[in-house]
Amino acid sequence: MHEIGHFLGLRHTWGDGDCSFDDFVYDTPGSDAASQYNCNKTRNTCLDDIYGIDLPDMVENYMDYSSGNCQNSFTVGKAAVMQYVLHYYRPNLSDMKVIENYADYKFSQNIEFYPNPTTGKITITSKSDNNIIKINVRDITGKLFKSIYSIDNSTIILDIVGSKGVYFMELLSNNSRAIYRVVKL
Numbered sequence: 001m002h003e004i005g006h007f008l009g010l011r012h013t014w015g016d017g018d019c020s021f022d023d024f025v026y027d028t029p030g031s032d033a034a035s036q037y038n039c040n041k042t043r044n045t046c047l048d049d050i051y052g053i054d055l056p057d058m059v060e061n062y063m064d065y066s067s068g069n070c071q072n073s074f075t076v077g078k079a080a081v082m083q084y085v086l087h088y089y090r091p092n093l094s095d096m097k098v099i100e101n102y103a104d105y106k107f108s109q110n111i112e113f114y115p116n117p118t119t120g121k122i123t124i125t126s127k128s129d130n131n132i133i134k135i136n137v138r139d140i141t142g143k144l145f146k147s148i149y150s151i152d153n154s155t156i157i158l159d160i161v162g163s164k165g166v167y168f169m170e171l172l173s174n175n176s177r178a179i180y181r182v183v184k185l
């Protein structure tokens, strides 16, 4: 799985450097180095702000060097990168993937949304001129729950009218995407 991850555009979870290096996937917890081939689930080397949480180093991620015994997942963000690369760039992965990953990263860095968790409504703003043109909301099973198009590109109010639980909110501009986990209370 690790090498397939590389083939489909993924970097190592620790970004091949200390805490100042990133894997350009916003929902992967930072780490200052590869795991020491173990399954230490409490090691937390970098301060993260992922959905407001400082998560421990992700030994479950196939893109770490942790033991295969504890590897069982990619993050949603890493899966999104792979799907994107597979769809658009599989015939020629060379340089394009880096640019596209970086575009997604920059896009995600300029998104502001609140509140999360929410009782229903979420206010979403893109602080850069890379406007949000479409929002897809999927439930925990991946089923498309709602799609909305942005008219004026500035601030969008998303209303999740559905049962309580976890949803995935995918924001699309014309060249980037960002995916966030939101919780409906």
Ligand SMILES: [Zn+2]
Pocket (backbone or CB within 6 Å): 002, 006, 012
């Ligand atoms: Zn590797």
